[in-house]
Amino acid sequence: MTLLALSRVAVGWPGQESVLSDVTFSLARGARVGVVGPNGSGKTSLFHTIAGILAPQDGTVCLSGQLLRKGQFLPEVALVFQQADDQLFCPTLGEDVAFGARNLGLSEQEVALRVANALHACGLTGLEGRPVYQLSGGEKRRACIAGALVMQPSLLLLDEPSAALDLRSRRRLINLLAGMDQAMLIASHDLELVLELCARVIVLDEGRICADGPTRDVLGDAALMAAHGQEVPHSLTPHDTARHKHRQQTRR
Amino acid sequence: MTLLALSRVAVGWPGQESVLSDVTFSLARGARVGVVGPNGSGKTSLFHTIAGILAPQDGTVCLSGQLLRKGQFLPEVALVFQQADDQLFCPTLGEDVAFGARNLGLSEQEVALRVANALHACGLTGLEGRPVYQLSGGEKRRACIAGALVMQPSLLLLDEPSAALDLRSRRRLINLLAGMDQAMLIASHDLELVLELCARVIVLDEGRICADGPTRDVLGDAALMAAHGQEVPHSLTPHDTARHKHRQQTRR
Amino acid sequence: MADPACSPILLSARARLVVAFVLAFGFASVQSLVMVPVLVAIGAAGLLASGMIRHNLARLRGAALLAAGFLLILPLISGQTELASLGPVTLYLEGAQAGALIAGRLLAIVALTLALLSPVSPFDLVAGMRALGVPSLMADLAFLTLRYMQEIAGQLSRGQLARRLRGGKTGWRAVPDHAFLVASSLIRAQLRSEQLWAAMRLRGYNAGLNAPVAPLGPLDWACISGASVLAVALFWLDRSL
Amino acid sequence: MHLPDGLMPVEMALAGYAGSGLLATISLSRIKRLPDPSSVVPRAAMLTTVFFAASLVAIPVPPTTVHLMLAGLLGVMLGWFAIPAILVGLFLQAVLFGHGGLTTLGLNGLILGLPALLAFGLWRSAGRRWPDLVALCAGSGAVVLALVIFAALVLAGMPAALDARAEQAALWVFMLAHLPLVLAEGLIVLVVLRVLRRTAPQLLPHG
Numbered sequence: 001m002t003l004l005a006l007s008r009v010a011v012g013w014p015g016q017e018s019v020l021s022d023v024t025f026s027l028a029r030g031a032r033v034g035v036v037g038p039n040g041s042g043k044t045s046l047f048h049t050i051a052g053i054l055a056p057q058d059g060t061v062c063l064s065g066q067l068l069r070k071g072q073f074l075p076e077v078a079l080v081f082q083q084a085d086d087q088l089f090c091p092t093l094g095e096d097v098a099f100g101a102r103n104l105g106l107s108e109q110e111v112a113l114r115v116a117n118a119l120h121a122c123g124l125t126g127l128e129g130r131p132v133y134q135l136s137g138g139e140k141r142r143a144c145i146a147g148a149l150v151m152q153p154s155l156l157l158l159d160e161p162s163a164a165l166d167l168r169s170r171r172r173l174i175n176l177l178a179g180m181d182q183a184m185l186i187a188s189h190d191l192e193l194v195l196e197l198c199a200r201v202i203v204l205d206e207g208r209i210c211a212d213g214p215t216r217d218v219l220g221d222a223a224l225m226a227a228h229g230q231e232v233p234h235s236l237t238p239h240d241t242a243r244h245k246h247r248q249q250t251r252r
Numbered sequence: 253m254t255l256l257a258l259s260r261v262a263v264g265w266p267g268q269e270s271v272l273s274d275v276t277f278s279l280a281r282g283a284r285v286g287v288v289g290p291n292g293s294g295k296t297s298l299f300h301t302i303a304g305i306l307a308p309q310d311g312t313v314c315l316s317g318q319l320l321r322k323g324q325f326l327p328e329v330a331l332v333f334q335q336a337d338d339q340l341f342c343p344t345l346g347e348d349v350a351f352g353a354r355n356l357g358l359s360e361q362e363v364a365l366r367v368a369n370a371l372h373a374c375g376l377t378g379l380e381g382r383p384v385y386q387l388s389g390g391e392k393r394r395a396c397i398a399g400a401l402v403m404q405p406s407l408l409l410l411d412e413p414s415a416a417l418d419l420r421s422r423r424r425l426i427n428l429l430a431g432m433d434q435a436m437l438i439a440s441h442d443l444e445l446v447l448e449l450c451a452r453v454i455v456l457d458e459g460r461i462c463a464d465g466p467t468r469d470v471l472g473d474a475a476l477m478a479a480h481g482q483e484v485p486h487s488l489t490p491h492d493t494a495r496h497k498h499r500q501q502t503r504r
Numbered sequence: 505m506a507d508p509a510c511s512p513i514l515l516s517a518r519a520r521l522v523v524a525f526v527l528a529f530g531f532a533s534v535q536s537l538v539m540v541p542v543l544v545a546i547g548a549a550g551l552l553a554s555g556m557i558r559h560n561l562a563r564l565r566g567a568a569l570l571a572a573g574f575l576l577i578l579p580l581i582s583g584q585t586e587l588a589s590l591g592p593v594t595l596y597l598e599g600a601q602a603g604a605l606i607a608g609r610l611l612a613i614v615a616l617t618l619a620l621l622s623p624v625s626p627f628d629l630v631a632g633m634r635a636l637g638v639p640s641l642m643a644d645l646a647f648l649t650l651r652y653m654q655e656i657a658g659q660l661s662r663g664q665l666a667r668r669l670r671g672g673k674t675g676w677r678a679v680p681d682h683a684f685l686v687a688s689s690l691i692r693a694q695l696r697s698e699q700l701w702a703a704m705r706l707r708g709y710n711a712g713l714n715a716p717v718a719p720l721g722p723l724d725w726a727c728i729s730g731a732s733v734l735a736v737a738l739f740w741l742d743r744s745l
Numbered sequence: 746m747h748l749p750d751g752l753m754p755v756e757m758a759l760a761g762y763a764g765s766g767l768l769a770t771i772s773l774s775r776i777k778r779l780p781d782p783s784s785v786v787p788r789a790a791m792l793t794t795v796f797f798a799a800s801l802v803a804i805p806v807p808p809t810t811v812h813l814m815l816a817g818l819l820g821v822m823l824g825w826f827a828i829p830a831i832l833v834g835l836f837l838q839a840v841l842f843g844h845g846g847l848t849t850l851g852l853n854g855l856i857l858g859l860p861a862l863l864a865f866g867l868w869r870s871a872g873r874r875w876p877d878l879v880a881l882c883a884g885s886g887a888v889v890l891a892l893v894i895f896a897a898l899v900l901a902g903m904p905a906a907l908d909a910r911a912e913q914a915a916l917w918v919f920m921l922a923h924l925p926l927v928l929a930e931g932l933i934v935l936v937v938l939r940v941l942r943r944t945a946p947q948l949l950p951h952g
Contacts, residue, residue, distance in 0.1 A: 082416075089700060091647065092627070103708030133655055166291070166439070167472060231423070305669070324671075325668075326669075341684050346942065355673065385692065387689050387943075433858060529758070529848055557839075563843055566842075571751075589793060602903070609750070614751075642769075645793060646837060649794045660798050660807040676806060678805060679806065679929050683936035693788075693792050700790075
């Protein structure tokens, strides 16, 4: 069942080079798709378009069969920013998670229930009263996701979810995302993460879709990856222990 | 020839748990050593101690055979912050790179020469007049390194150099660092980067050194890595193509 | 006497603010020296009842220094009636009186506001201000400022550190560098605020950043009326003396 | 340069609240005329936070260290938003650090708010023509105006029994002690506005 459908979407400002052009793809309910590409390739613009912040110059974005208009409040789509601090603007974790639910006009009881569920799902129960600036990087990231979940979206847009996380927090995040049943678009430079979470990947470069297919096939295609500033993830390359040797020094 | 020698260094505040304890290691001129460990393991404190910002409660830090005192201006040691934005406070790239050189009391000619060299080394020539905030993430990172190089340090301390970089910028950074002959300590969660650049690695956890040895041996030791919240890098694990399968979904 | 600080948890932030403002103005209206011990006694009682004595005493230090300054300097420089003469130094009665009055009012007001307001988080105080009718634009401004204060202060101090590590100048020559730091922080703040606005809008920000407020309870009303009675009594006593 | 609690007679403190309230009403009504007022809140809040944080940093200006007031820069950068920003900052300072006071919040709002508006007016009317000169005047002038309002309020509020000559002498000492701040603020505003004009002119909506 199609949740999201973009058709020939172009985004840009008059007189400037467009940041997205001719972007067409669709996404089934519950599917997880990776979006990879160098910085400036249009990943953030793509997410902003789907979230309704940017209006396409051309083409259409349909969500559950409905055409999207700019500036519409879309509780169905939740955007998780790369910079967690920009998203967590309330004083405490509990208030921040509740913010979106309150704005849906729910009763306080319903809000409390949803907040408790979201915190539980993200492993944050008990931290409600914690000031946001005291959270660790991994907790902040999960707090952003909890703040999104509370609105019960059917599509999550995650922008570099593993950036600035240590390996422990990254693993915890991967487990969390793997267990969720919302549809997701995950933009990341962390190709190993994309490989673990997504069966399908879209490669974006200079505002265009250059590849769209099964993750292992696309990310394993060395020529394609190199052409778009990417590298085949180590877990997909044949082992070549000599590879690191030439760079390392003999001095210690 | 030993450049840096730490002996039984302990850092902390009275009445609190110490952030570093019993840290002993030495570094030869020109050597590149990785420092890995979870967030909060003391990597930043270690760097601040070597840069003379924090004074050890106990133990000694020697640089080129000289004992370090707190608060001393050390042009020989350059610290490159994790947040490039915190380090780049001058209006334009050129001014920022020149800042350190000017403070050494050099002639304007000498300053200009050093700036030109540093910009060239970091592939930033021609961007001198660019406002700092308009630079890309990778350019900012290299600008920080250029600002350090201009003081001709013999030791570079790099805190998460590849954080928030896309693969192209990361590759470019690795090439830049691989070609430099200064000694370096590189703190990073990006173990593949450590593996490529450093022949030796130190594992830090809870303020103590848990391992110190050849990178491939240490990072390849699954039990050791797991005990300290790390994962063996994919390029050191035997191939297991089934590994990703269980997580990926069939829906597209 | 209505001692509002007896129940530091139960009393709402709104009632605390009203009580603090009413009593502070009541104290500020006192003009006769005789009343000063009464004010200081109420302030001290509030401080004791707040249960955070050590914490509040530490925060009272600035006010205490300022009060000591008034007490010491005013008798030296001001007045006509000689109180005492120690060599070249003459102490005047009027100055001493004014100094004691100002210092007493200052210490009593600060002690009382600390006792009332320090048990509540600043965010709750701002929420209380909003509930009291402060425009939501100002309340939102205060909320976001409180939220990002620590972070931006941290950024600035890291910037100072970066400057120092690269041999930054000291004294007057550091002033332009400091200006660079302020300018770059302003530019970053502007860029961030665009992200922040997007995040707020995407989560349905329309008016106000905080939770709906509960109505004032009986205890709140009791404390507010008690404080008002006390303030009027102080005013009346002061004028009738 | 904050008036503490307890120094001023209660009538003046109340008048201060009335004055600041009026200023706030005027600026809020100006802000409401903007096309989408709530969209400016995040920007004003982030900038306010920077001003607030920067004023906490002690910068060495021999022979002392000074804390910047930044009222002039605040006025130039925030325009009408400067008044709510200043009142919010004063309230938070009083509650968080015990600087200033609750009863004198209105008076302190005038001490900082009027100079901010002066700087805003100066920059808007002449900033385009003589940017450096106006920046210097806005920075230093704001501090001088704040000092003058401060001194006038203290003089008006002190008990009549006090010797006016001694009081004036004390005020002169106070003003002279702030001379480094006057110079440092002028220089800071000059440099900051120069940097912004050169690298981020979109941050300066007027002038």
